[in-house]
Amino acid sequence: MTVAVLGGGSFGTALASIAADNGARVRQWLRDPALVAQINAEHRNGRYLPDYAINPAVVASGDMAEVLAGAELVLVAIPSKAFREVVRQARPHLHAEQILVSTTKGIQEEGFKLMSQILEEETGFAHIGVLSGPNLASEVADKQLTATVIASDDPLTRARVQTALGCDYFRVYASNDRYGVELGGALKNIYAIAAGMAAALGMGENTRSMLMTRALAEMSRFAVDQGANPMTFLGLAGVGDLIVTCSSTLSRNYRVGQALGQGKGLDEAVAALGQVAEGVNTVRLVRDKAREDGVYMPLAEGLYQVLFEGVPARQMARMLMQGEQSSDVEFILSREDVQQARRLEPGHE
Numbered sequence: 001m002t003v004a005v006l007g008g009g010s011f012g013t014a015l016a017s018i019a020a021d022n023g024a025r026v027r028q029w030l031r032d033p034a035l036v037a038q039i040n041a042e043h044r045n046g047r048y049l050p051d052y053a054i055n056p057a058v059v060a061s062g063d064m065a066e067v068l069a070g071a072e073l074v075l076v077a078i079p080s081k082a083f084r085e086v087v088r089q090a091r092p093h094l095h096a097e098q099i100l101v102s103t104t105k106g107i108q109e110e111g112f113k114l115m116s117q118i119l120e121e122e123t124g125f126a127h128i129g130v131l132s133g134p135n136l137a138s139e140v141a142d143k144q145l146t147a148t149v150i151a152s153d154d155p156l157t158r159a160r161v162q163t164a165l166g167c168d169y170f171r172v173y174a175s176n177d178r179y180g181v182e183l184g185g186a187l188k189n190i191y192a193i194a195a196g197m198a199a200a201l202g203m204g205e206n207t208r209s210m211l212m213t214r215a216l217a218e219m220s221r222f223a224v225d226q227g228a229n230p231m232t233f234l235g236l237a238g239v240g241d242l243i244v245t246c247s248s249t250l251s252r253n254y255r256v257g258q259a260l261g262q263g264k265g266l267d268e269a270v271a272a273l274g275q276v277a278e279g280v281n282t283v284r285l286v287r288d289k290a291r292e293d294g295v296y297m298p299l300a301e302g303l304y305q306v307l308f309e310g311v312p313a314r315q316m317a318r319m320l321m322q323g324e325q326s327s328d329v330e331f332i333l334s335r336e337d338v339q340q341a342r343r344l345e346p347g348h349e
């Protein structure tokens with residue numbers, strides 16, 4: 001199989017190397033000529049994955065036409081802010097038989113679009129999918145045993161990606177809920193920032209567990225409102241990715257949260273990272289969307305206020321602890337039932 005990877009960051013590089021390990025002919029497109037030269041000469045990406053060897057069969061190039069020529073599978077690993085621009089650059093060199101897969105966990109501001117929707121809009125192709133799961137790039141590059149999800153309503157896309165990337169250290173599970181899988185990947189970044197912040201403030205494991213579980217409730221509530229299947233969030237791209245990003249300093253979103261918890265400003269924290277932390281933008285978009293649609297998302301709202309309105313994180317945590325004590329699992333006991341029962345309590349105003 002011939003595979004093209006668009007993006008020279010840590011995840012694109014890790015995926016290119018897997019496909020090459022699997023015997024594919026792999027071309028990787030990136031902008032930076034110095035990095036192109038380094039990948040081809042040293043088989044190392046010194047900017048984004050300096051400590052890991054890349055399969056020498058991966059050929060990097062700054063020439064989009066060359067990279068896309070003959071590619072059966074195209075993986076797009078470009079941060080959400082530049083995603084559409086790069087797809088437009090690629091468009092003249094794409095054809096409808098190709099399989100296009102987004103690996104990006106972010107949301108476009110205009111129209112609240114997910115990346116595979118952008119792939120669809122820009123190309124109109126039929127073979128479109130999303131790859132998402134608990135996949136810290138450096139662990140993937142280190143060949144740590146890992147699993148991911150290919151989500152598409154197109155069986156050919158699912159099968160081809162399983163063949164191209166599935167190997168003895170990387171398992172590729174299938175889903176037909178593209179929207180749910182993609183939403184899970186984008187939403188969990190918000191809570192990873194909150195988890196990093198909580199850790200930096202010295203909060204304990206009970207707190208982290210509460211945060212992650214209530215995050216899952218909040219994500220599922222939002223998903224239902226958006227018409228997604230909340231059951232998808234029980235899988236690798238939902239709870240799986242939430243666990244890894246809320247627990248690991250290898251997550252950039254978690255590290256931004258840590259820096260904020262240590263008292264750094266948002267701009268300083270993002271600049272120090274030097275890589276993309278999609279959650280910073282996602283929290284703003286999701287908070288606005290939740291308000292617009294009337295979805296109760298206290299964690300996203302609280303994090304928004306800490307990031308963009310200068311509310312101290314510790315004060316926000318105290319406020320969140322005073323919020324409504326609602327139901328645990330809303331699919332079993334609804335929030336409305338809990339609120340109704342509380343109104344019947346003696347002494348309730």
Ligand SMILES: NC(=O)C1=CN([C@@H]2O[C@H](COP(=O)(O)OP(=O)(O)OC[C@H]3O[C@@H](n4cnc5c(N)ncnc54)[C@H](O)[C@@H]3O)[C@@H](O)[C@H]2O)C=CC1
Nearest residue numbers: 008009010011012077078079082104105135136137275276
């Ligand atoms: N790094 C990770 O552990 C994982 C990342 N992802 C997702 O992958 C996406 C890409 O992230 P990473 O590879 O981690 O990012 P990164 O921060 O390591 O690298 C970003 C890459 O995008 C390139 N880029 C940015 N703007 C560009 C433009 N206008 N034109 C061309 N190239 C441009 C940069 O030059 C760089 O090569 C993100 O949305 C992230 O959520 C998904 C799973 C794991």
Ligand SMILES: O=C(CO)COP(=O)(O)O
Nearest residue numbers: 133134135136251252253
């Ligand atoms: O999505 C990821 C792991 O699954 C990577 O998370 P970060 O973007 O926070 O590093």
